[in-house]
Amino acid sequence: MIEARSVTKQFGTFVALDDVSVEVPAGSLTALLGPSGSGKSTLLRIIAGLEQPDAGRVLIDGHDITSRPPQKRGVGFVFQHYAAFKHMTVWKNVAFGLEIRRRPRSEIKDRVTQLLELVQLGGLADRYPAQLSGGQRQRMALARALAVEPNVLLLDEPFGALDARVRKELRAWLRRLHDEVHVTTIFVTHDQEEAMDLADQIVVMSHGRIEQTGGARELYDNPANEFVMTFVGEVNQMGRSFVRPHDVEFGEGDEALVERVVHLGFEVRVELRLANGEELWAQVTREEAERLELVEGARVRVRPRHAKVFG
Amino acid sequence: MGTLIAWVLVRDRFRGQSIVNAIIDLPFALPTIVAGLTLLALYGPNGPFGIDVAFSRTAVAMALLFVTLPFVIRTVQPVLLELDREMEEAAASLGAGPFQIFRRVVFPNLFPAVLSGVALAFARAIGEFGSVVLITGNLPFKTEVASVYIFGRIESGDPASAAAVSVLLLVVSFIALLAIGGLRRRVTRHDRAQ
């Protein structure tokens, strides 16, 4: 189990982390989710040993490793921009950690081959990183980090530099990999869809603090505050209440004018304006849109099925 | 001339261009004393052209031109290479002739690099010794340069005068150093602002 206890970190006058405590169960896939500047990358790097906290401790399986350098922590780190060793082949990159530990040749050979198969880079062992695509480079970086059998795998916005389609593919691939390899994994992202898709546990962060920790469902259904609700999933604001678009019911309630109806395949997005001038949008299925005869200019009545108010 | 040569090297295409590019660095690779000797061989007494500029101020100028040749070229070249052609194309589409384009679009972007090269060249030139000592005859009040004067004072066992003039030279060098540093930062300022 990985644990950060009361970690605080400042850069000059900027407070990156303010008394942050997190528990990551062994073998889980945890996401640190938040906007830029929330402190999530800083927390990850402190766990890795690439930064030192001003206060607080980091523990792995109960051992306090706060003062240990990254070399001695048994962490595998994957960077957003791959940090590939440009002057080494794919093979050499993956073998690096093993060569440092002076493993016997044959062992290195077996392990690297096995890993390259695992990340599906089998035939590319002699290529240089510059000759690979972004997605391939990131898979290489993962293989490299896994080669030394780390206690925990840390990924810093691993798919941030890739385009949308590759991102989705690698997401699914990472989940499958985790199911096979079972190493405790923590990854940082600002993409809530990615976090909800991949993680067993999501830690939502903002301004150096943890807003809420929980599974995807819990965060979505029971957000602890306004920030979590607006950051995780789509949300409308009606007065002081927060309403999910699919919780906007048609039939009774406040008067509203349909300004725009957008057909997004199966879903339909209905943009509304209330009598008091507030704008909101509802998410309905095609059938519902047809049944309710939702067209531009129609006058309807809406009310929230569920709403949340935060104190 | 430096700017012109840089322009030709970057914008023109001809055979042997890479050799010309390499030759630019000759004054840097060649020992200064040999440089002086070569100029003497060609443009001094017994030179094949019948020109004899030895022991004249022209000789000093020539020697300094030789040793400072690479500086402006080398600072201007990379800037010219990086220069966005589209700016020039936009100017042309707006009606500017080639000379106007150069004056209003290209040169302002090159100017910091040119200045930087000039500063480096200047710093080099005022301290130059090896190439001038042979060809200029070192006639006091006529063709003696500061460095040679200092050298003479040292040889005459008068280190005090030597030191005095050196300090003067040092001050000028120091100012040149500051100028180079400041200019270098200024040259990269609009790159960094991006």
Add this chain to the structure above:
Amino acid sequence: MLSRYGLRFAALSYLTLLLVLPVAMVFRRAFENGVGAAWDAVTTPEAKHAFLITIVIALIAVPANTIFGIACAIAIVRHRFPGKGVVNAIVDLPLALSPIVVGLSFLLLFGTGGWFAGVPFEVLFALPAMVLATIFVSLPFVVREVVPVLREIGTEQEQAASTLGASSWQTFRRVTLPAIRWAVAYGVVLTTARALGEFGAVSVVSGRIVGKTDTLTLHVEERFQSFDYVGAYAASVVLALLAIATLVAMSVFKPKEGR
């Protein structure tokens, strides 16, 4: 396209008159009395000794400046310390100083009444002073070539190496050094060229004792002043050949522009 050819002609003729022809003349003058005479001039004991001294100085100065240069570049780019601006300025100093002034400074430092006058072994007018002067004037090149490259490659690869278990030295040897090797090579070429060609500073501190503290460049001047023109030109040919070799090496190792 008249202006294109005009420009080209202007550029090439300027270069020819200023660079190419003079160097060609050196070769011609050297072999004026035949190849044999030139060879004799270059293989006199004084000439050979001068050549040896030049090589020895270079063999000390270049590795010293290379190691110092790499260490200095890493300190400047990767570490924070007070006085970094001063170090930067000092590294650039040899480029702005006249070689005579450099020589004078050494004279004053190690001469009678100087700060280092009490050093137990012979420095001035002997090899150590020449080596020191040469080290000083060829100092900046490796540093200046390596610093921008180090800046550009960033720290991520090094961080990755440390998470994979590499110690600082291992990281340096396996990741940093290979990444900067071409910059170092280019810097070494520049340093060597400077070291071999140094004249002014060495002239002042060596005392120009023929057969003892002459370098090849000093030898050229000495022969000239003794009216042995063939000797002077022949030795110049050796230096010119070294210069051409340097130019070739520079072209090979030159950092590629516009990646």
